[in-house]
Amino acid sequence: MDTRTSATTTDPDLAAENFLSPDEKVRVKAAIRDAEMATSGEIRVHLEDLCPEDVLDHAAFVFEELGMHRTRDRNGVIIYVSVIDHKVAVIGDAGINAIVPEGFWTDVIGVLRLHFAAGRQADGLCEAAGMIGQKLKARFPRKSDDSNELSDDISIR
Numbered sequence: 001m002d003t004r005t006s007a008t009t010t011d012p013d014l015a016a017e018n019f020l021s022p023d024e025k026v027r028v029k030a031a032i033r034d035a036e037m038a039t040s041g042e043i044r045v046h047l048e049d050l051c052p053e054d055v056l057d058h059a060a061f062v063f064e065e066l067g068m069h070r071t072r073d074r075n076g077v078i079i080y081v082s083v084i085d086h087k088v089a090v091i092g093d094a095g096i097n098a099i100v101p102e103g104f105w106t107d108v109i110g111v112l113r114l115h116f117a118a119g120r121q122a123d124g125l126c127e128a129a130g131m132i133g134q135k136l137k138a139r140f141p142r143k144s145d146d147s148n149e150l151s152d153d154i155s156i157r
Contacts, residue, residue: 016047016083016156024122025154031126032152035133040140041075041096042150043132044068045125048157051082058082059089069093071149075140077132079112079125088112090128099139108132 020028032043044066051058059080063069068076074095081088090105090112108128115124 016049016081019047019081019083019156020122020125020154027122028125028129028154029152031129033148035129036148036152038133038142039075039136040071040073040143040146041077041133041136042068042071042148043077043079043129044150044152044155045079045081045129046155046157047081047083049082049084051085051087055080055082055085055087055089056091059091063091063093066150066155068150071095073140075136076150077136079108079128079132081112088116090132096136096139104135108135 028045032045035043046059046062046066048062059078062080063076063078066078068078070076071093074093076093077096078091079088080091088109090108092100092105096104108131111127111131112124115121115127
């Protein structure tokens with residue numbers, strides 16, 4: 001079962017470094033932190049200028065490169081955005097993929113696309129992080145011994 005989902009964004013003029021203002025980066029990081037308070041899952045946003053291959057394959061590569069698979073329950077999620085190529089993907093780790101249905105992330109992709117098309121990148125990423133936290137809460141509730149296993153920082157390359 002493959003629950004990876006991708007789509008194309010619509011804002012052609014931004015590079016990854018400029019996709020979010022410094023204040024927006026702070027907002028997105030706070031949204032990730034808030035979303036993770038509801039779940040033992042870990043969420044990360046990754047921005048790149050270009051995607052050199054299939055977006056799902058490349059997002060999976062970045063997922064591994066960032067160590068998103070290094071969680072106790074294998075419940076990390078990456079929101080991958082290729083800014084110049086206008087592509088986005090949401091990928092969950094093996095622990096998530098083993099128990100969720102195909103198309104699990106489709107609504108998250110839809111929210112990202114709507115906000116990005118309107119030039120509201122930070123709003124889209126914040127709402128997507130919140131949605132992911134709520135989706136994971138049902139299957140991966142926060143545990144009493146839960147810790148922040150992975151950085152909440154936005155990675156940019």
